Amino acid sequence: MSAYAGDVAALARKDLLLELRSRDTLPAMLLFVVSALTIFHFALPSGSSERAETGLLWIAIVFTALLGLTRAFAAEREQGLLDGLVLAPCDRSAIWLGKTIGVTLFLVLAEIVALPAFALFFHSLSWELVAAVALADIGIAAIGTLLAAIAAASRARELMLPLMFLPLAIPVVIGGVGASIAANPGTFLAFLGLYDGVFAILSWASFEYVITE
Amino acid sequence: MIVGYALAFYWAPEDADQGFSQKIFYLHVPIALTAYASFGWGAWKALRLLWTGDRRYDLESYTAVHMGIIFGLLTLVTGSIWAKISWGEWWTWGERQLVLFLILFLFYSSYFMLRYSTDPGPRRERNSAVYALFGVVLIPVSFLAVRIAGTILHPTVFTHEGANLPWQMLVCFLVCLGGMLALAATLYRVELAGKRASVSLKELRELLA
Secondary structure: OHHHHHHHHHHHHHHHHHHHHHOOOHHHHHHHHHHHHHHHHHHOOOOOOHHHHHHHHHHHHHHHHHHHHHOOOHHHHHHOHHHHHHHOOOOHHHHHHHHHHHHHHHHHHHHHHHHHHHHHHOOOOOHHHHHHHHHHHHHHHHHHHHHHHHHHOOOOHHHHHHHHHHHHHHHHHHHHHHHHHOOOHHHHHHHHHHHHHHHHHHHHHHHHHHHOO | OHHHHHHHHHOOOOEOOOEHHHHHHHHHHHHHHHHHHHHHHHHHHHHHHHHHOOOHHHHHHHHHHHHHHHHHHHHHHHHHHHHHHHHOOOOOOOOHHHHHHHHHHHHHHHHHHHHHHOOOOHHHHHHHHHHHHHHHHHHHHHHHHHHHHHHHOOOOOOOOOOOOOOHHHHHHHHHHHHHHHHHHHHHHHHHHHHHHHHHHHHHHHHHHO
16 A cells, blocks of 8 residues: 555656646646636626626636646657556556646645635635635546546547536536535535545546556 | 326326426426436446446447437426426526436537547547446436535425325326336337447448458
8 A cells, every 4th residue: 555655646746846847737727717817807797796706716716627637648648658657567546646636736726826816806715615625626636637538538638628527517616606605515515525535436446447548 | 108198198187286287297207217227227338348348338338328318308308398388487497307417418418529539449438438437426416416506506496296196197107107218228229239230330341441
């Protein structure tokens, strides 16, 4: 098991190091989410409710995640690294876990910028909203990494990923918006946790079938 | 099945609230349950594919999902006709089953997009199988999501027919459900035979070319 954890840590570190050197995903995500928030300001007529603003924040989060996920396997594909990873003497699900940790970190970093920007542009944040965003990140990264691997095998990768991802993200948006505005956020937070658990286990178990040629 | 609908129209008592329009219940609900059954069957075949690596399960899973999406589309159509008659709206977000079917319809439409945009081969078979498995997990998760969203975000919840159906209605319903499942099974067999034939035809052509 400790060998497994070592593999996962090495793979996650590799992704972070690559990003640190090339800086081609995270700055794009940051720029995208701030531009999106700016557009939302003009899309909402003045006097719109805080509930509408919160809803738009969730749209921004989902689409920013999508932007990051499109790039998730870009380095591997361009350099032909995927075959090497698959041949490496480690459990294939470790590849998924390492990648998911990397994607989650990118998402968290993007939101460390996005949430204060949202508070600055629109209205202050509740702790339920922050907790819901954190839980949603895990679920989005878990499913998104698996779907990105599936999409990488198809011809129209950039097109396939959003098509597959958005229907699966509907429960995340329901849970997130509910936790942010409903009177009983606990139910929605618990639902997000359940979603994370169910889909993380399913993605972890099925990744091996997706990645092998 | 025809017997079932004859029974439904002439024998079952009319619903006190909804009158004659309630008859669409015998069409809409069996179609919805058949769609669930098809998606479940497709996921079961997908699991068998991943488990055994036997390639013939790929076509079976694909055909089952194909049936599922046809019946899912019919569910949306009959459901919105029912909504129009009962509530005067073609589409209402308060009706949970319809919202759930819309999510599933979007999800499984992407299944077809995935199949069309991936080159045939073992990779496509496994990817579609994994995706079909995700679908069958998405059904209860979305059901739960739509349910909690329905209670809080959309306070008006429509309820129709409790579990307390008169026994004539129940008999009619079960006959209709049985008929619909038989129809789906027949279509599944015909479609599967057709798809198998076209695959072997393609293989023969490649051998000759």
